[in-house]
Amino acid sequence: MTPADLLPQTLPARIARFPFPFPRDEYRYTANVQPAPAFEPTVVGGWGDTVVEVDEHYLAELEERAEILAEDPERSITLPHMKAAAWDAVLYTLQGFADARPDVARLSIDGDRVRWENDLLNTAIEFVVGDESTLPLDPLTWVGTQVQEDICLLDQREGHLWLDAGLVTFAADWSLAFDIGMSFLEFHGPVPRVHEAGVMPAAEQFLMRLTPEQAYRRTNWTLTIDRRMDVSTEKYDVWGKDRRLLTLEEVGERVHLRVEVQHLVRLPVSGAVMFYIRSSMLPMHELLLVPEWAARARAVIEELPEDMADYKGIARYRHLVVQWLDAQLEADDPQSAAEAA
Numbered sequence: 001m002t003p004a005d006l007l008p009q010t011l012p013a014r015i016a017r018f019p020f021p022f023p024r025d026e027y028r029y030t031a032n033v034q035p036a037p038a039f040e041p042t043v044v045g046g047w048g049d050t051v052v053e054v055d056e057h058y059l060a061e062l063e064e065r066a067e068i069l070a071e072d073p074e075r076s077i078t079l080p081h082m083k084a085a086a087w088d089a090v091l092y093t094l095q096g097f098a099d100a101r102p103d104v105a106r107l108s109i110d111g112d113r114v115r116w117e118n119d120l121l122n123t124a125i126e127f128v129v130g131d132e133s134t135l136p137l138d139p140l141t142w143v144g145t146q147v148q149e150d151i152c153l154l155d156q157r158e159g160h161l162w163l164d165a166g167l168v169t170f171a172a173d174w175s176l177a178f179d180i181g182m183s184f185l186e187f188h189g190p191v192p193r194v195h196e197a198g199v200m201p202a203a204e205q206f207l208m209r210l211t212p213e214q215a216y217r218r219t220n221w222t223l224t225i226d227r228r229m230d231v232s233t234e235k236y237d238v239w240g241k242d243r244r245l246l247t248l249e250e251v252g253e254r255v256h257l258r259v260e261v262q263h264l265v266r267l268p269v270s271g272a273v274m275f276y277i278r279s280s281m282l283p284m285h286e287l288l289l290v291p292e293w294a295a296r297a298r299a300v301i302e303e304l305p306e307d308m309a310d311y312k313g314i315a316r317y318r319h320l321v322v323q324w325l326d327a328q329l330e331a332d333d334p335q336s337a338a339e340a341a
């Protein structure tokens, strides 16, 4: 019998399909890219069999995105030379959605004419590729009304990649408006360790060699207090203070493991590199339903070097998370419960 056999058979999809990111008890930065899509089994299920992922938060997240954009239109930026890339992203993304959810979505393409039906939103629309007047919004903003993914588009020129377009409403502690126009090495400037290790130039070279429609993926992670999708630099005044005020009793409900599944694709027509960021969160009390995950996350969070913890913004409260997980794991462990009795 494996540990998974002991788990409830009816775990909700947000746990069964959660992209748990830690293969070991310690975490360091590496390129960690692998071909996509490819199903990655976990002890309770698995993830990654599709490039676009639709989950139980679909409607809520799209609504939230619309509100964020209404308040701050700069969360979506397409520099003029990226218009072709934005159309490319629209078609690739709708196809990805239709492939992932043929039960609710249909895409048909006839030359430049496209028909898109999405039953989850009761959308049926026809548009002409290259003619913005046939969509209700600019292409990149519009496609963000259909999928939960944040999208960045990178132009390749002068031997580098440039972040020249994006629709990013759910940034984890960065700002699209600040980073727009920067090169791959520039916008990764604040990340500790990777520069000395040469990780970023190697990753950029790898991305520049992608061939049309080739897709890879990687994961990234952090902790977020409350299920707050928008932890952008712009909103720091709203969420930043939570890191100081968090108490031990609140850890289970409020601290979430936030995982970004990031897909990297060479778009076929424009040649741009597309970067999807799909953020999923599990609160600590749900992580505990999979004791292996709770134990591993605890080990990683405790062992993480201080400069990385600082960069991820968890240095102030990670000891509370470790303390809380320790207490819960001990209480759940029959042997230590017997010893305590």
Ligand code: HEM
Pocket: 029, 030, 031, 032, 152, 154, 163, 173, 174, 175, 179, 187, 188, 189, 190, 191, 194, 199, 200, 203, 204, 207, 220, 221, 222, 264, 273, 275, 311, 312
């Ligand atoms: C091409 C698409 C990519 C884009 C648009 C992108 C963008 C970003 C941004 C905006 C940040 C936050 C930087 C900040 O603190 O201001 C970041 C962090 C990071 N990126 Fe990328 N990235 C891309 C690809 C990659 C790749 C291929 C790697 C592989 C080495 C990578 C590794 C990292 C790492 C290690 C961090 C720090 C994450 C953390 O500890 O939370 N990125 N990226």
